[in-house]
Amino acid sequence: xxxxxxxxxxxxxxxxxxxxxxxxxxxxxxxxxxxxxxxxxxxxxxxxxxxxxxxxxxxxxxxxxxxxxxxxxxxxxxxxxxxxxxxxxxxxxxxxxxxxxxxxxxxxxxxxxxxxxxxxxxxxxxxxxxxxxxxxxxxxxxxxxxxxxxxxxxxxxxxxxxxxxxxxxxxxxxxxxxxxxxxxxxxxxxxxxxxxxxxxxxxxxxxxxxxxxxxxxxxxxxxxxxxxxxxxxxxxxxxxxxxxxxxxxxxxxxxxxxxxxxxxxxxxxxxxxxxxxxxxxxxxxxxxxxxxxxxxxxxxxxxxxxxxxxxxxxxxxxxxxxxxxxxxxxxxxxxxxxxxxxxxxxxxxxxxxxxxxxxxxxxxxxxxxxxxxxxxxxxxxxxxxxxxxxxxxxxxxxxxxxxxxxxxxxxxxxxxxxxxxxxxxxxxxxxxxxxxxxxxxxxxxxxxxxxxxxxxxxxxxxxxxxxxxxxxxxxxxxxxxxxxxxxxxxxxxxxxxxxxxxxxxxxxxxxxxxxxxxxxxxxxxxxxxxxxxxxxxxxxxxxxxxxxxxxxxxxxxxxxxxxxxxxxxxxxxxxxxxxxxxxxxxxxxxxxxxxxxxxxxxxxxxxxxxxxxxxxxxxxxxxxxxxxxxxxxxxxxxxxxxxxxxxxxxxxxxxxxxxxxxxxxxxxxxxxxxxxxxxxxxxxxxxxxxxxxxxxxxxxxxxxxxxxxxxxxxxxxxxxxxxxxxxxxxxxxxxxxxxxxxxxxxxxxxxxxxxxxxxxxxxx
Amino acid sequence: xxxxxxxxxxxxxxxxxxxxxxxxxxxxxxxxxxxxxxxxxxxxxxxxxxxxxxxxxxxxxxxxxxxxxxxxxxxxxxxxxxxxxxxxxxxxxxxxxxxxxxxxxxxxxxxxxxxxxxxxxxxxxxxxxxxxxxxxxxxxxxxxxxxxxxxxxxxxxxxxxxx
Numbered sequence: 001x002x003x004x005x006x007x008x009x010x011x012x013x014x015x016x017x018x019x020x021x022x023x024x025x026x027x028x029x030x031x032x033x034x035x036x037x038x039x040x041x042x043x044x045x046x047x048x049x050x051x052x053x054x055x056x057x058x059x060x061x062x063x064x065x066x067x068x069x070x071x072x073x074x075x076x077x078x079x080x081x082x083x084x085x086x087x088x089x090x091x092x093x094x095x096x097x098x099x100x101x102x103x104x105x106x107x108x109x110x111x112x113x114x115x116x117x118x119x120x121x122x123x124x125x126x127x128x129x130x131x132x133x134x135x136x137x138x139x140x141x142x143x144x145x146x147x148x149x150x151x152x153x154x155x156x157x158x159x160x161x162x163x164x165x166x167x168x169x170x171x172x173x174x175x176x177x178x179x180x181x182x183x184x185x186x187x188x189x190x191x192x193x194x195x196x197x198x199x200x201x202x203x204x205x206x207x208x209x210x211x212x213x214x215x216x217x218x219x220x221x222x223x224x225x226x227x228x229x230x231x232x233x234x235x236x237x238x239x240x241x242x243x244x245x246x247x248x249x250x251x252x253x254x255x256x257x258x259x260x261x262x263x264x265x266x267x268x269x270x271x272x273x274x275x276x277x278x279x280x281x282x283x284x285x286x287x288x289x290x291x292x293x294x295x296x297x298x299x300x301x302x303x304x305x306x307x308x309x310x311x312x313x314x315x316x317x318x319x320x321x322x323x324x325x326x327x328x329x330x331x332x333x334x335x336x337x338x339x340x341x342x343x344x345x346x347x348x349x350x351x352x353x354x355x356x357x358x359x360x361x362x363x364x365x366x367x368x369x370x371x372x373x374x375x376x377x378x379x380x381x382x383x384x385x386x387x388x389x390x391x392x393x394x395x396x397x398x399x400x401x402x403x404x405x406x407x408x409x410x411x412x413x414x415x416x417x418x419x420x421x422x423x424x425x426x427x428x429x430x431x432x433x434x435x436x437x438x439x440x441x442x443x444x445x446x447x448x449x450x451x452x453x454x455x456x457x458x459x460x461x462x463x464x465x466x467x468x469x470x471x472x473x474x475x476x477x478x479x480x481x482x483x484x485x486x487x488x489x490x491x492x493x494x495x496x497x498x499x500x501x502x503x504x505x506x507x508x509x510x511x512x513x514x515x516x517x518x519x520x521x522x523x524x525x526x527x528x529x530x531x532x533x534x535x536x537x538x539x540x541x542x543x544x545x546x547x548x549x550x551x552x553x554x555x556x557x558x559x560x561x562x563x564x565x566x567x568x569x570x571x572x573x574x575x576x577x578x579x580x581x582x583x584x585x586x587x588x589x590x591x592x593x594x595x596x597x598x599x600x601x602x603x604x605x606x607x608x609x610x611x612x613x614x615x616x617x618x619x620x621x622x623x624x625x626x627x628x629x630x631x632x633x634x635x636x637x638x639x640x641x642x643x644x645x646x647x648x649x650x651x652x653x654x655x656x657x658x659x660x661x662x663x664x665x666x667x668x669x670x671x672x673x674x675x676x677x678x679x680x681x682x683x684x685x686x687x688x689x690x691x692x693x694x695x696x697x698x699x700x701x702x703x704x705x706x707x708x709x710x711x712x713x714x715x716x717x718x719x720x721x722x723x724x725x726x727x728x729x730x731x732x733x734x735x736x737x738x739x740x741x742x743x744x745x746x747x748x749x750x751x752x753x754x755x756x757x758x759x760x761x762x763x764x
Numbered sequence: 765x766x767x768x769x770x771x772x773x774x775x776x777x778x779x780x781x782x783x784x785x786x787x788x789x790x791x792x793x794x795x796x797x798x799x800x801x802x803x804x805x806x807x808x809x810x811x812x813x814x815x816x817x818x819x820x821x822x823x824x825x826x827x828x829x830x831x832x833x834x835x836x837x838x839x840x841x842x843x844x845x846x847x848x849x850x851x852x853x854x855x856x857x858x859x860x861x862x863x864x865x866x867x868x869x870x871x872x873x874x875x876x877x878x879x880x881x882x883x884x885x886x887x888x889x890x891x892x893x894x895x896x897x898x899x900x901x902x903x904x905x906x907x908x909x910x911x912x913x914x915x916x917x918x919x920x921x922x923x924x925x926x927x
Contacts, residue, residue, distance in 0.1 A: 619799035623791070627807035631888060634814045639895045704801040708873035715876075716842055719883045723831050726887040729894040730827055 017097035018086075022079035025104050029072035035065040036456045041178075045114065056121075059114035059178055062459035063308070067111035067237065070315045074229045075104040077435035081323050082221035084431030085330060096136055100225070103129035107230050111237060115175045116165045119238070123161060123202070126231050127154040133226060134218040146214035149517055153211045157201025161238075164194030172245060180245045192246040195238065196255045203235030203289045206263040210513040213270070213282045220326030223278065228285050228318035233311060236292045240307065240464050247299055256297025261394045263290030268401030272408065272500060273509050277325045277335045280409050281318065284361070284402070288314050291398060295376060298391065301467035302382055306375035308464070309457045309473060313372040313446070317360040320439035323432065324354045328413060331426040337412030338504065344414040346425040349433055351414050353440040358410045360443045362403040364490055368446030368453070371473035373399065377489075378482040396489060403493020404500060411501040450475050545657070548665045555668035558675030566678045574615045581608040590662075593646055599636035603629055620703045777819040784812045792877060802877030806884025813885065817892050824892035831890070834882020841876040 045057030060068070079100065086093050106125035113119035128151075135147030168191040169175045171183045199205075204212035215227055226232070239256065246252040267287030271280045288310075295307035327350055328343065329335045344351040356367060363373030377399070380392040446453050454473045461468035477483050570576055582605055589601040606629035613621040650658070689702050692710065707715050788808040795801030816822040 620801070620804075623799050623804045624807065627804060627811060630811050631807060631814060634811070634818065635891055635895065637818075701795060701797050701799065701801070704795045705873075707801060707803075708795075708876050709871075712842070712873070712876065715880070716838060719835070719838055719880055722883050722887050723835055726827060726831055726883075726890040729887075729890040732894060 016083075017094040018079045018083045018100075021097040021101040021104075022076040024101065025072040025076040025079065027072075028104075028108060029069050029076055032065045032069035032072060035060065036062070036069065036459075043114065045118075048117070053175065054117045055115050055175070056118050057115035057176065058109075058112045058118065060112050061178075061463045062456070063241070063461075063463045064112045066308075066312065066456060066460045067233075068108045070312065071104060071107045071111060071230050074315060074319050074439075075100070075107075075225060077438055078221045078225040078319070078323075081224065081326070081432055081435040082219070084429040084433075085219065085221050085326055092136070096133070096219070099129055099132045099136075100222070103133065103226065103231070107234070110234055114177050116169065116177065117175055119177070120158070120162055120165055123234060123238075124155070124158050126226075126234060127151060127158055127202075130154070130215075130226050130231050133222040134215045136219055136222065137217070140217070143217040145518060146211070146217040148521065149514060150211040150215050152521055153201050153208055153517065157198040157208070157235075160194045160201070161198035164191045164198060167191035168195065168242075168245065177241050180242070182248045183245050184248045188246065189249050189251050192249045192252045193255060195242060195246075196252065196259065199235035199238045199293070200259050201235070202238070203232050203293060204263070204286050205235070205259040205290060205293060206266050206286075207513065209263060209267065209286045210511070210517050212286055213279055213511060214514050216276075216278045216282050220278065220322060220329060223282070224319045224322035224326065227282065228322050229315040232285065232289055233292075233315065236289060236296065236307070236311060239293060239296045240304070243296055243299060243304075244464065253297050253299060256293055257391060260290045260292070260294030260297055261391065261398075263287070264294060264398040265290070265394065265401070268398055268405060270509075271405035272401065273505070275337050275412075275505055277328065277337055277340070277409060277413060278322070280337070280405060281321055281325060284405055284409075285318060287398060287402060288318070288361075291376065291395065294391065294395065295379060298379065298383070298387075300379060300382065301461075301465045302375070302471055303379040304465040305458070305461045305468040305471040306372065306379045308461045309372040309375055309453075312453075312457060313360060313368045313443075316439055316442050316446070317357040317367070317369055320353055320357040320436055320443070321361065323436045323439070324350050324357070325413075327429075327432045327436070330429070330432070332424075337409065340413045341415065343425070347414075347428070349428070350436065353436045354410060354414060356440040356443055358406045362406045362490060362493060363399065363486060365475075366444065366447045368443045368450075370447065370486075371450060371475065371477075374477060374482055374486055375471070375473060377485050378480075381481055381485065396485060399486075399489045400493045400496065403490055404497035407494050407497025408501040411498060415501065447475065541654075545661050548661050552664045552668040555672045555675075558672045561675035561679055562671065563678035567674060572615050575612060578608055578612045578615060582612070595640050595643055595645055595647060596637070598647070599633060599640060602636070603633040606632065618703075620701070774819045774821060777815045777821060781812055781816065784808060788812075792881060793874070795877060802880030803884060805877070806881040807888075809881065809885050810888030813888060814892060824889045827886045827889035827893055829886075830882050831886030834879045834884075834886060836879075837882060838876055838879025841872050841879060844872070 042060040043058070045055055048054050048056050079097065082093075082096070082100070086096075103126060106122045106129055110119060110122035110126060113122060131147050131151040134150050135143050137143040165175075167187050168183075171185060171187040171191060172180065174180070201208040212227060212232065216223055218227070243252070264287050267283050267285070267290055270283035271287060274280050274283060292307050292311060292314075295303045295310070325335060328340065328347070331347065332340065332343075334340060360367035360369030363369050365371075376395065380395040381388070383392055450473055457473070458469060458471065461471075585601050585604040585608060589598050589605065592598045592601055606625065610622050610625040610629065613619075613625060686702075689706065689710070692705075788805045791800035791808060792802065792805035793800075795804070813822065813824065817824050
């Protein structure tokens with residue numbers, strides 16, 4: 001079992017890349033379809049971080065197969081649709097196809113995840129690919145802002161999810177979703193809140209919904225795929241699969257219900273206020289997601305069953321509706337329902353598709369949406385007490401609004417017989433029609449073959465809630481309470497929708513919530529700039545002074561550690577002589593007024609230190625120290641050529657300041673060394689090191705064996721630091737060379753790629 | 765003018781170069797059992813390059829090539845054991861019979877050290893290049909490319925301005 005392979009080579013193929021991308025999706029869909037309704041479960045996985053018990057684990061059960069069929073099937077159709085949506089000359093379609101396929105892979109991985117860690121990884125991958133897809137038109141500032149908003153909100157949810165999962169694994173004792181048992185306690189409560197919030201950000205629950213309407217800046221295929229059928233469902237799926245664990249915590253249900261109900265109503269109201277057809281659908285999606293979360297939060301087997309059936313129906317009809325809107329947009333040049341009218345004659349096929357899918361959304365037979373909506377209402381009517389009145393009432397209210405905005409949308413786009421002013425309808429594009437018709441057909445077939453659909457949905461629901469086994473979807477339920485309620489809802493909704501469609505709304509409401517989020521995101525940037533301007537003042541002496549003083553503060557705890565009995569003056573009197581030399585040279589370095597002199601005196605300090613190493617019997621250090629000092633002195637001499645020969649005369653204040661800083665640093669180092677020398681911890685593992693050096697490292701020089709074998713990873717890190725430094729130097733010097741020399745005179749730039757990459761980084 | 769090169773300096777540096785190369789090679793190989801090793805050898809070669817640059821014999825160039833080669837060698841040595849299922853940076857010790865020297869024991873650590881040498885040399889060359897050491901060399905006697913010469917005259921804070 002392999003996850004779909006991502007073919008990035010598609011970038012070369014232009015628009016055809018979309019068709020290439022559709023192939024693996026279609027294969028996955030076909031494979032998933034063969035597994036529908038079966039009860040055998042496929043497990044696959046491997047350990048990722050064994051120490052932390054983090055594993056990549058997949059489990060394909062009935063629910064996983066159903067969802068991956070939806071994800072890949074709609075994905076393949078969307079690819080075909082996008083082939084028609086983009087013109088043959090559109091730029092970056094290859095990139096689009098690759099990202100779309102990457103998203104699809106991530107989404108399939110998400111629905112197949114068994115380990116919560118795997119789920120988290122794919123969850124974040126969908127956030128990132130969604131960011132790339134929303135920001136596909138990256139030259140457009142609106143798209144960029146929308147993409148950033150979506151990323152920040154969903155990524156914040158991702159962090160919440162990670163924290164929630166950590167607590168969840170702690171409380172449940174397992175990271176596997178297939179081994180979930182109900183958990184309670186304060187850890188479980190915290191985990192429940194965090195995970196519910198994460199699901200709310202992903203599934204656009206109020207007040208996190210603001211990113212979803214903004215994400216409509218994406219090309220319509222993206223909206224049809226990510227923002228209706230798949231990605232926004234990730235939160236719903238998460239709630240569904242993890243709900244058994246949190247059923248018994250006190251917060252799970254109220255939190256889910258409040259998210260869901262508020263979102264359902266607010267989304268539906270939003271859908272009634274907008275005039276952009278795509279935004280109406282987006283707000284409608286928000287509303288439907290609220291309904292799904294509500295149903296899952298109710299948590300009765302009937303509600304769970306209803307939620308999964310609605311999830312399937314919604315994915316199909318909402319994708320089709322988005323495709324319809326996209327086609328209208330492409331063929332007429334507008335999505336504003338004020339400007340559109342009478343399309344039922346100019347775009348007959350699209351009209352039929354829209355009516356079928358719209359009816360499914362409104363819950364009117366003979367569409368798949370009808371029995372699923374019926375199941376939801378039945379679940380709501382099955383509640384008792386206050387829950388019946390509040391939850392049931394709101395679900396019914398939300399359903400009325402759903403019918404209303406569907407009616408308004410359809411009348412707005414296709415109704416009215418008067419022809420449109422100043423708008424021509426471009427010819428039909430088959431690549432757009434085929435997926436639309438396919439989805440509409442599925443919607444109708446789903447109703448016709450309802451028994452089969454029931455079996456599939458029931459098998460999926462049972463994996464989450466075993467008691468859901470007894471429920472079914474009915475084509476004709478008879479005159480039950482639910483059916484009568486449903487009829488009333490549709491009647492009310494149709495009238496309201498028709499009335500509202502007549503009322504002329506000039507423009508949609510301003511996206512105030514989104515503006516607030518943007519203000520906050522920008523605020524972080526503003527704050528960062530403010531802080532950076534204060535902290536990164538650009539004065540080198542102040543940087544050094546700050547660093548040194550912080551180091552001094554770090555030495556303070558050592559003051560109490562000094563034990564004067566444990567300290568002694570020297571091992572060897574020669575050390576005293578060398579120390580006098582070092583101190584003398586260091587003091588004279590501060591007194592010398594010429595820069596060259598100072599450099600040489602500093603060299604003297606270094607060589608004396610090398611002498612000290614000789615006295616202490618550390619030949620390796622001596623060798624290295626001598627060589628380093630040699631290179632440094634020469635380097636100084638070379639570098640000084642650019643500066644005045646004398647130091648500038650400092651002000652008195654600055655002189656005092658430097659004395660204080662230098663004194664503090666000296667004291668701090670002395671204190672730290674004396675402190676650590678007073679408290680030797682155990683015996684130095686010299687013998688052991690010598691032995692392992694001989695046996696494992698195969699060398700007699702223990703110091704070098706430590707460097708190249710025992711602690712070779714440290715050395716590796718160090719040389720990477722060296723490389724970074726060198727790249728920094730080269731970059732800075734190249735930049736300076738560019739500004740000072742004319743291009744013709746500058747030396748040939750180094751061909752090594754690392755250099756070029758570094759230069760680009762600085763340039764950007 | 766700080767580094768006024770003379771024929772004596774140039775000659776001396778030229779004469780020292782091969783000796784220093786041999787010493788550096790020795791230091792590299794000796795590192796396993798005696799003081800020395802990759803850092804020391806690299807610094808020694810670096811010192812030679814500094815001397816040659818200051819003496820005007822050589823230009824500090826190809827810093828990034830040195831570094832990339834060094835980095836790639838060290839990186840390959842680091843990850844190579846993983847292909848045989850050994851831990852990262854695991855060492856392989858090989859004992860050779862070399863005609864003149866007798867039995868020689870070397871390990872992959874030597875290769876790793878070779879990478880270190882490359883990186884240290886690269887760093888020193890980068891420093892010299894960054895400090896624009898060439899422009900400090902006395903223009904009159906040395907085979908300095910025309911580009912550097914004209915740059916010196918053009919630059920306001922070149923050697924003349926400084927001295």
